Amino acid sequence: MSDSHMQAIAAQFRTPLMQIAQLAQHKPADALEQIQAVTNYAIKMAEVYSWHSTQQQLKLEPLTASSLLYDIAQELDPIAKLYECSVQVRLHEANRPVLGHRQTLKDMLVLLMTGVMQSLPPEQDRQLVLGAHRSAFGTVLGVFSESLELNQQTLTTLRRLRSKSYHPAPTMLAGHHAVSLADQLSRSLQAPLKAFRHEHLPGVGSLLHTSQQLRLVNA
Amino acid sequence: MILLVEPDVVQARVIRQYLESNGQEVTVRRTAQTALDAIDQHVIDLAILEPQIGLHNGVEFLYELRSYPEWDKTKVILHTSNPAVQADEFQQAFKLLGVEDILYKPQTKLADLLRRVNTLLKAA
Numbered sequence A: 001m002s003d004s005h006m007q008a009i010a011a012q013f014r015t016p017l018m019q020i021a022q023l024a025q026h027k028p029a030d031a032l033e034q035i036q037a038v039t040n041y042a043i044k045m046a047e048v049y050s051w052h053s054t055q056q057q058l059k060l061e062p063l064t065a066s067s068l069l070y071d072i073a074q075e076l077d078p079i080a081k082l083y084e085c086s087v088q089v090r091l092h093e094a095n096r097p098v099l100g101h102r103q104t105l106k107d108m109l110v111l112l113m114t115g116v117m118q119s120l121p122p123e124q125d126r127q128l129v130l131g132a133h134r135s136a137f138g139t140v141l142g143v144f145s146e147s148l149e150l151n152q153q154t155l156t157t158l159r160r161l162r163s164k165s166y167h168p169a170p171t172m173l174a175g176h177h178a179v180s181l182a183d184q185l186s187r188s189l190q191a192p193l194k195a196f197r198h199e200h201l202p203g204v205g206s207l208l209h210t211s212q213q214l215r216l217v218n219a
Numbered sequence B: 001m002i003l004l005v006e007p008d009v010v011q012a013r014v015i016r017q018y019l020e021s022n023g024q025e026v027t028v029r030r031t032a033q034t035a036l037d038a039i040d041q042h043v044i045d046l047a048i049l050e051p052q053i054g055l056h057n058g059v060e061f062l063y064e065l066r067s068y069p070e071w072d073k074t075k076v077i078l079h080t081s082n083p084a085v086q087a088d089e090f091q092q093a094f095k096l097l098g099v100e101d102i103l104y105k106p107q108t109k110l111a112d113l114l115r116r117v118n119t120l121l122k123a124a
Helices: A003-023 A032-054 A065-082 A102-119 A152-161 A176-188 A212-218 B009-021 B032-041 B058-066 B088-096 B110-123
Strands: A061-063 A086-092 A098-100 A127-135 A138-144 A194-198 A201-208 B002-005 B026-029 B046-049 B075-080 B099-104
Touching: A003 A032, A003 A176, A003 B009, A032 A065, A032 A102, A032 A176, A061 A065, A061 A102, A065 A086, A065 A102, A065 A127, A065 A138, A098 A102, A098 A138, A098 A201, A102 A127, A102 A138, A102 A176, A102 A201, A127 A194, A127 A201, A138 A194, A152 A176, A152 A194, B002 B009, B002 B032, B009 B026, B009 B110, B026 B032, B032 B046, B032 B058, B046 B058, B046 B110, B058 B075, B058 B088, B075 B110, B088 B099, B099 B110
Parallel strands: A086 A127, B002 B026, B002 B046, B046 B075, B075 B099
Antiparallel strands: A061 A098, A127 A138, A138 A201, A194 A201
């Protein structure tokens, strides 16, 4: 691992640790829930790095978007409170099962949504959509909002500058590290993050292919 | 009024709440441009600046700030999480740009930050 890569990883962990240090100083009893949310996020980042270093093969399985997204929304609740955002689950013709790895998909969408929340300026609308919709090639799962600072160009820049720069996303104020991790996870699912629209809302997500097994069963 | 320039939403909220609970009036901005707008709109007695601002770094912000005669004497404290700022070259550059003090997170406790803020505001 290069020095710049290690520096970039160290920088990513600096933010949640700084947040915990600040939260613990001012009304620590009130801040416990927030400290827990930040801690869980930092642990998730560590788990993703650990998993990547072992290069495990993912065993894909049929999943339903609705159960996955409602699960994720529940996991995001403490982080959403921390960043004063609201998360709505919206499903649009997303009944067909998709092929994926449940835990990796969950981690990917949690990190993506966390990165988006971190990037939002305080004055912007803080309503975010965790959406799934059918497309011609499968089902898109992603994060959508009018306030999104994340688009295809930002994703391209993130990928180009990954591990080479402390701040690889000049168009995002913050949250680029979490989005970069989500991007790496999406690639391990062979469903790289791309820009999509969900009910006219711009956003970023992954296209997952329909599970053929259950289609044959249902036929 | 104190201008807090901090890109991290959570840290900004904690610092603002702490300063306000100790009698200070605080406005928060996340970028160099919105920070300059705030200085234009309000009477800012002191700016607390995290130099690692996403779109512009803190040095660029300070250069721009000091280019306006009416803001040449605005007091600025750096409050940074970046250990690179400890390097001599950065220390000298920030002093030349009129930075009163450089405080490091998380070593500098909120109480220490408040103490420094109060000292500078009293000296004004």
